Amino acid sequence: MDKMIVVEHLDKTFKKTVKQPGLKAGFKSLFKPQIETFEAVKDLNFEIPKGEIFGFIGANGAGKSTTIKMLTGILTPTSGTCLINGKNPQKNRTAYVKDIGVVFGQRTQLWWDLALQETYSVLKEIYDISDSEFHKRMAFLNEVLDLNTFIKDPVRTLSLGQRMRADIAASLLHNPKVLFLDEPTIGLDVAVKDNIRKAIKQINQEEQTTILLTTHDLNDIELLCDRIFMIDRGQEIFDGSVSQLKQRFGKMHEVRFEMTQQLEVERLDYHQHFSDLKVIKDGLQVTIQFDATKVAIPDLVKFTLSRANVKDIAVKDADIEEIIRRFFRKEIENV
Ligand SMILES: Nc1ncnc2c1ncn2[C@@H]1O[C@H](COP(=O)(O)OP(=O)(O)OP(=O)(O)O)[C@@H](O)[C@H]1O
Incomplete structure (x- = not known):
């Protein structure tokens, strides 16, 4: 070399x-x-x-x-x-x-x-x-x-x-x-x-x-x-x-749904259909963090839309600043 x-x-x-x-x-x-x-x-x-x-x-x-x-x-x-x-x-x-x-x-x-x-x-x-x-x-x-x-x-x-x-x-x-x-x-x-x-x-x-x-x-x-x-x-x-x-940063992808009813939020069970994702439920909001190389965004959207009335959807891309911050907070292990 x-x-x-x-x-x-x-x-x-x-x-x-x-x-x-x-x-x-x-x-x-x-x-x-x-x-x-x-x-x-x-x-x-x-x-x-x-x-x-x-x-x-x-x-x-x-x-x-x-x-x-x-x-x-x-x-x-x-x-x-x-x-x-x-x-x-x-x-x-x-x-x-x-x-x-x-x-x-x-x-x-x-x-x-x-x-x-x-x-x-x-x-x-x-x-x-x-x-x-x-x-x-x-x-x-x-x-x-x-x-x-x-x-x-x-x-x-x-x-x-x-x-x-x-x-x-x-x-x-x-x-x-x-x-x-x-x-x-x-x-x-x-x-x-x-x-x-x-x-x-x-x-x-x-x-x-x-x-x-x-x-x-x-x-x-x-x-x-x-x-x-x-x-x-x-x-x-x-x-x-x-x-x-x-x-590493594949997991950084994030989709946030806002539902119309609390009951719908509680009913949604992503873990039964998808593996390797993190689900955070907060009031009418459901935030899903996932590895985009393992879970496809359209599948997540389809799954949610077929089970709940969705008022709003936001997809957040991983940005390098965020990856670095997570690295430093040790949310991502070093390679
Ligand atoms: N001449 C200097 N005297 C004192 N501190 C300095 C000097 N030059 C840089 N620093 C400090 O060193 C640190 C690293 O700065 P540096 O400019 O290398 O960062 P960077 O990674 O290039 O940032 P950016 O992406 O904003 O350009 C900063 O905290 C900066 O304030």
Whole structure:
């Protein structure tokens, strides 16, 4: 196995000044500040083989950005090491940046007032790409990301979806071995998300680019990631395949029925007809939590409608934030 990223015992501690309430205490802390340490990343260990799409998942504040900043050389770890393509991001900075591409979904690395084409010409010089390599590369990126229709437009006039395609192309211009994608589909509509995902998949397959992807979108994870690594409060809580994760969060699906009469609620016996589900009855409401790989939603709905007068039905999809929360509350066992 060709290891592209190796992370060992990675830690990051931030120092924070604690502000004391009150004028006197505030004045005192000006001269004698009270410093607290905060562990944003705690003893992370993982290896990513060449060509893998690695889903790096966690709730807000879990420590994803801090980890990515250490992997891309922006932050220095408090302790532990990371090696990307055998290089230390903090030590071999100049050589290292040629190996990586970075896209932050919330920010752009493009120049706002330049036409997109000119941005690429500037990047060509920065990365010292030869003319022939540049033309070959642009042809490939044009084909995969469909840039032609807007490549002459200033970046500020691009739609969010066009801007994201343009940013991904910019990060790949120098043909990096590793691509860091931080929320690449955030804020995009369904059709555009789909195009971006197809492009990411194609680039990964054709060029064997190793991709570290952070996202809160469950579809990104399902459609793109070979493997999921989940963290919470800076620590690993899950490392496994998408299907392993699905087995876990499958139980997270929830259907809620509201009946018209209490008697109907009491009469409903789901356990006689279905196995592996949790039924919570509360007044006129019946909430069923189940594993969608074992129980079909239409069967549950049919069963209920044939036995009771249903006033309302709500189906709740599992979302990643909820899975992570349940993981942490130990409602789901670790794999
Ligand atoms: N420079 C800093 N100084 C102090 N604390 C910081 C600093 N950077 C991050 N933190 C804290 O570290 C924790 C992890 O933050 P981080 O940005 O890595 O989370 P995240 O998983 O990327 O979250 P999100 O999904 O919201 O982007 C948070 O509690 C944050 O407040």
